Amino acid sequence: MSDYVLQARDVAIHYGGVKAVDGVELTLERGQIRGLIGPNGAGKSTVIDAITGRRRLTRGQVFLRGEDVSALGPVQRRQRGLSRSFQRTSVFGQMRVRRQVALASHCMNPKDSEADAQAVLEELNLAHRADDVAEDLGYGEQRRLDLALALVGRPTVLLLDEPMAGLSVQESHDLARHLKALTSRWNVSVLLVEHDMDVVFGISDAVTVFELGRVIASGEPAEVRANPRVREAYLGSAA
Ligand SMILES: Nc1ncnc2c1ncn2[C@@H]1O[C@H](COP(=O)(O)OP(=O)(O)OP(=O)(O)O)[C@@H](O)[C@H]1O
Numbered sequence: 100m101s102d103y104v105l106q107a108r109d110v111a112i113h114y115g116g117v118k119a120v121d122g123v124e125l126t127l128e129r130g131q132i133r134g135l136i137g138p139n140g141a142g143k144s145t146v147i148d149a150i151t152g153r154r155r156l157t158r159g160q161v162f163l164r165g166e167d168v169s170a171l172g173p174v175q176r177r178q179r180g181l182s183r184s185f186q187r188t189s190v191f192g193q194m195r196v197r198r199q200v201a202l203a204s205h206c207m208n209p210k211d212s213e214a215d216a217q218a219v220l221e222e223l224n225l226a227h228r229a230d231d232v233a234e235d236l237g238y239g240e241q242r243r244l245d246l247a248l249a250l251v252g253r254p255t256v257l258l259l260d261e262p263m264a265g266l267s268v269q270e271s272h273d274l275a276r277h278l279k280a281l282t283s284r285w286n287v288s289v290l291l292v293e294h295d296m297d298v299v300f301g302i303s304d305a306v307t308v309f310e311l312g313r314v315i316a317s318g319e320p321a322e323v324r325a326n327p328r329v330r331e332a333y334l335g336s337a338a
Pocket of ligand 1: 114117118119120137138139140141142143144145146
């Protein structure tokens with residue numbers, strides 16, 4: 100049995116003749132942040148969809164804490180501790196912040212949803228906005244609320260698809276700090292798809308690079324940044 104909280108083995112998703120993802124190997128250790136980077140259309144979101152069960156695998160397997168979850172749907176995987184947030188914020192504008200976090204928590208853990216919601220709101224510095232309706236929050240706070248909804252029920256693994264999109268430099272910095280703190284305080288492991296290279300290389304313990312649906316490099320951030328193929332394919336002169 101492996102020590103990985105998450106493992107993707109030889110994962111492929113094909114749309115007819117389009118090999119959106121092919122032969123992908125990916126691991127995540129407890130408390131680790133792994134950044135997934137690559138050009139537009141490289142297959143990052145498709146890999147996230149494959150892991151959450153939103154897309155059916157053409158080939159391969161997904162393991163969560165050693166259990167093969169490949170045949171399970173998204174809700175069953177969420178119940179087992181695999182959570183995600185989306186590229187677009189998924190909050191309900193008219194509902195109060197505490198209410199929607201508690202409702203999300205109730206689906207995971209009906210006995211203790213109020214306490215769970217309060218802990219999540221405090222962790223993400225949203226407790227002072229708990230009685231406001233979501234649409235009155237600033238954009239950065241709304242993204243944190245989106246993260247809060249993904250964090251209820253204390254997931255083991257968090258999959259984040261471009262959580263920094265649309266945020267200011269300061270808001271990105273704050274969210275990155277929250278993410279880093281979460282991994283140690285809540286023992287959450289994070290798979291992070293993100294185009295902001297400063298964030299990815301700043302907070303990731305490991306980075307995987309995609310190109311045309313395949314992994315072209317994987318390792319510690321400094322090692323990946325120095326990889327000639329990565330520099331040529333993606334980072335260019337900015338590396
Ligand atoms: N439903 C679909 N049907 C056919 N092709 C698809 C479908 N969804 C994605 N693709 C193709 O799969 C490939 C991978 O797309 P994907 O969205 O996973 O890339 P990405 O790396 O997440 O890109 P971005 O950074 O722009 O979000 C692309 O060539 C895309 O056109």
